Amino acid sequence: MSKPAELSCSECGPLNCYRQDKTYPPFCLTEAADRQQVESVVELLRGDNLDGRMARAAGEIEGLYYGKATRVEEIILFAKRIGAQRIGIATCRGLIEEARIFVKIVRAKGLEPYTVVCKVGSVDKREIGIAEEARLQKDAYEAMCNPVLQARLLNAQQTELNVLIGLCVGHDSLFIKHSAAPVTTLIVKDRVLCHNPVAALYASNTYYKRLLEPDQEAEKKP
Numbered sequence: 001m002s003k004p005a006e007l008s009c010s011e012c013g014p015l016n017c018y019r020q021d022k023t024y025p026p027f028c029l030t031e032a033a034d035r036q037q038v039e040s041v042v043e044l045l046r047g048d049n050l051d052g053r054m055a056r057a058a059g060e061i062e063g064l065y066y067g068k069a070t071r072v073e074e075i076i077l078f079a080k081r082i083g084a085q086r087i088g089i090a091t092c093r094g095l096i097e098e099a100r101i102f103v104k105i106v107r108a109k110g111l112e113p114y115t116v117v118c119k120v121g122s123v124d125k126r127e128i129g130i131a132e133e134a135r136l137q138k139d140a141y142e143a144m145c146n147p148v149l150q151a152r153l154l155n156a157q158q159t160e161l162n163v164l165i166g167l168c169v170g171h172d173s174l175f176i177k178h179s180a181a182p183v184t185t186l187i188v189k190d191r192v193l194c195h196n197p198v199a200a201l202y203a204s205n206t207y208y209k210r211l212l213e214p215d216q217e218a219e220k221k222p
């Protein structure tokens with residue numbers, strides 16, 4: 001018998017924590033939260049530390065530019081509000097042209113971009129034990145994505161905000177784990193949906209019904 005689903009915010013109808021104009025559900029995470037913990041977060045974000053500056057910058061940009069600034073513009077606004085001058089760009093090689101355009105924009109706005117591509121270091125996939133069947137092209141040198149080196153090179157450049165451009169799922173996780181600077185995302189990779197992954201959710205009752213069905217075939221594992 002499968003475990004009953006645990007109730008959390010995704011099962012909440014009123015979302016009362018936003019405006020407090022409805023009622024909280026019985027399983028509400030706001031009501032259950034340790035008030036001291038909530039207070040300690042408020043205390044942290046009220047301060048003049050980077051967390052506080054980021055929280056205020058993000059909240060102010062949301063309020064002041066709601067529906068007006070594109071994400072590209074929001075990233076520039078955010079960088080400026082937190083005082084980040086050195087902008088690291090961790091890009092996928094497949095999106096290098098988009099990264100080049102973003103670099104021009106960053107420079108035009110008076111900031112300093114520094115880009116590292118995912119294949120940096122040029123280490124063949126075999127070297128970390130990626131199976132032959134998982135290579136895209138069997139008879140050619142095929143460098144792995146190297147998000148850890150991407151992050152380390154940007155750390156060495158002392159970038160103050162790192163921007164992800166199309167890193168793969170998982171490579172982005174590794175980059176974020178190893179980045180010294182805060183990370184934001186300009187483009188998330190979705191090779192099927194032209195980097196617009198939300199389309200799969202919008203079409204999950206039609207073209208992508210399979211998403212709501214239990215997995216039929218065993219996961220492909222080399």
Ligand code: SF4
Nearest residue numbers: 009012016017028030
């Ligand atoms: S915190 Fe409470 S009110 Fe807010 S979404 Fe979660 S369950 Fe709903």
